[in-house]
Amino acid sequence: MSNVLQLLLAGLATGAIYALVAAGFALLWQTSRAINFAQGEFVMLPAFFVLAGTEWLGLPFWVAALLGLLLALLLLGLLFKRVIIDPLLPQGVLPVVIATIAVGILLKESVKEFYSAEAQPFPALTPGGNIDVLGAVLSLQDVAVLAVAGLAILAMQLFLGRTRLGRMMQATAQNPEVAEILGIPTRRMVLYTFLLNAALVTLASILISPVYLAKFDNGETLGLVAFIAAIVGGFNQVRGAIAGGFLVGVVDNFGAAYVSSDYRTGILLLLLIAVILLRPEGLWGRAEERTV
Amino acid sequence: MAETLLRIEDLAAGYGRVTILRGATLAVAAGAVTTVIGPNGAGKSTLMRAIFGLLPPRAGRIFLAGEEITGLGPRELLRRGVVYVPQGRNLFPELTVRHNLELGAAAFRIPDLDARVEAMLDRFPLLAERAGMQASVLSGGEQKLLELARALLLDPALLLIDEPSLGLSPRTTAEIFGILGGLRDRGVAILMIEQNARSALGMSDFGVVLDQGRVALEAPAADILADPRIGRLFLGGGIG
Numbered sequence: 001m002s003n004v005l006q007l008l009l010a011g012l013a014t015g016a017i018y019a020l021v022a023a024g025f026a027l028l029w030q031t032s033r034a035i036n037f038a039q040g041e042f043v044m045l046p047a048f049f050v051l052a053g054t055e056w057l058g059l060p061f062w063v064a065a066l067l068g069l070l071l072a073l074l075l076l077g078l079l080f081k082r083v084i085i086d087p088l089l090p091q092g093v094l095p096v097v098i099a100t101i102a103v104g105i106l107l108k109e110s111v112k113e114f115y116s117a118e119a120q121p122f123p124a125l126t127p128g129g130n131i132d133v134l135g136a137v138l139s140l141q142d143v144a145v146l147a148v149a150g151l152a153i154l155a156m157q158l159f160l161g162r163t164r165l166g167r168m169m170q171a172t173a174q175n176p177e178v179a180e181i182l183g184i185p186t187r188r189m190v191l192y193t194f195l196l197n198a199a200l201v202t203l204a205s206i207l208i209s210p211v212y213l214a215k216f217d218n219g220e221t222l223g224l225v226a227f228i229a230a231i232v233g234g235f236n237q238v239r240g241a242i243a244g245g246f247l248v249g250v251v252d253n254f255g256a257a258y259v260s261s262d263y264r265t266g267i268l269l270l271l272l273i274a275v276i277l278l279r280p281e282g283l284w285g286r287a288e289e290r291t292v
Numbered sequence: 293m294a295e296t297l298l299r300i301e302d303l304a305a306g307y308g309r310v311t312i313l314r315g316a317t318l319a320v321a322a323g324a325v326t327t328v329i330g331p332n333g334a335g336k337s338t339l340m341r342a343i344f345g346l347l348p349p350r351a352g353r354i355f356l357a358g359e360e361i362t363g364l365g366p367r368e369l370l371r372r373g374v375v376y377v378p379q380g381r382n383l384f385p386e387l388t389v390r391h392n393l394e395l396g397a398a399a400f401r402i403p404d405l406d407a408r409v410e411a412m413l414d415r416f417p418l419l420a421e422r423a424g425m426q427a428s429v430l431s432g433g434e435q436k437l438l439e440l441a442r443a444l445l446l447d448p449a450l451l452l453i454d455e456p457s458l459g460l461s462p463r464t465t466a467e468i469f470g471i472l473g474g475l476r477d478r479g480v481a482i483l484m485i486e487q488n489a490r491s492a493l494g495m496s497d498f499g500v501v502l503d504q505g506r507v508a509l510e511a512p513a514a515d516i517l518a519d520p521r522i523g524r525l526f527l528g529g530g531i532g
Contacts, residue, residue, distance in 0.1 A: 171384045174384040174387070175382070177346075177378075182399065183367040184395070
């Protein structure tokens with residue numbers, strides 16, 4: 001029983017990271033119909049901003065983390081939207097997909113070339129050690145990840161649901177033409193979602209890098225799994241994508257423990273196929289209408 | 293004719309290479325209902341979208357209370373008291389009824405927004421009962437009612453409304469027309485597009501017949517209703 005609880009809690013901790021990244025996928029898709037296939041690399045990069053701050057500039061960790069966030073907002077939010085998405089999106093989704101795959105490769109190779117190909121140790125958020133939860137042993141790092149990511153998700157949900165700005169962003173996502181008719185500055189709302197995505201991936205980066213170390217290819221699996229999580233949960237629902245993230249984290253952990261760690265990605269792909277076949281809009285997604 | 297609030301001169305607009313509206317000229321009187329009728333493809337919705345700045349005019353000019361508004365976008369027009377209710381479903385399905393209503397004033401910071409929302413809910417008790425529900429659970433008629441209430445949150449001087457009866461039962465349509473009539477009585481000018489020509493003209497002050505992108509007839513609604521050429525127009529013939 002304690003083993004199951006341990007797998008569940010550790011799975012939720014990993015799932016919280018996936019949830020942050022999957023929520024970013026859903027946000028971008030909802031507001032701009034853009035799919036960012038560089039999302040995994042977007043998670044990989046901010047850790048190197050932080051490392052550059054601490055190691056090259058000698059900044060304290062939290063100052064470097066703030067600097068990393070600012071750089072991410074600028075490069076992965078503003079610049080990404082203006083330089084890649086805005087010019088390409090009117091040409092259709094496919095050019096965006098190809099361009100974001102290219103961006104992912106560029107980011108990965110740039111980090112390998114200009115920083116290091118080796119995995120870099122990253123400062124932990126908590127001191128080492130474990131705690132006992134009803135017989136399940138959980139690392140303090142996992143607890144911190146779960147708490148910080150959970151709070152971030154809660155804060156984001158409150159922002160989107162309880163503030164005027166958040167509701168205007170939701171309105172832009174749900175019906176951009178009507179949002180424009182009501183005078184909502186839709187272009188600015190879309191920019192805010194790109195900035196929010198940049199903040200989410202930065203947080204995910206800072207949470208995950210102490211465990212997996214900062215490495216140029218960290219984004220490959222992470223991006224794929226978060227993409228699966230967003231589809232499983234519901235690509236057109238931020239809440240669905242978040243739930244998908246947690247679900248995928250738990251399934252991944254149980255699959256690795258009870259089936260085989262060699263086939264963990266395969267198990268997630270099976271889950272993806274099952275969801276696409278049985279409920280294509282995702283477990284918590286909304287069926288979309290199209291008029292022809 | 294009463295004082296003109298909106299004047300449209302030789303307006304042309306379209307999509308891509310196709311010009312749909314080809315030099316439409318018409319006027320909307322202050323405090324009156326003007327209904328635009330015409331066969332499918334006549335350019336009725338294009339007219340609305342061009343007035344509201346969603347489609348750039350290719351030629352022509354638009355004046356509101358004597359001031360030129362050609363090419364202004366929705367925010368500027370909302371600021372000048374013009375609101376637009378397009379045809380079809382125009383709500384944010386996952387937001388509550390109250391939040392949908394509030395977004396009627398999204399373009400501005402209105403200090404008494406809460407009071408306005410409450411007043412609107414008082415005016416439409418059906419919406420008040422459902423204020424906390426997601427808009428997606430509303431019936432078609434309730435959705436149109438919410439769209440109207442949302443449009444009225446800014447106390448507009450001119451309401452542009454496209455096919456309000458689309459997909460609604462005759463009873464609900466009559467209710468919506470009743471509300472529009474009430475707005476006219478309160479001094480709101482209404483420019484309406486309606487396929488349901490007979491009912492719409494029956495509650496309108498003026499009518500405009502649009503045919504092939506041009507105004508074929510502009511007259512008091514009663515005169516248009518009595519014109520035998522109108523039936524022919526809807527059956528595929530021209531008006532001339």
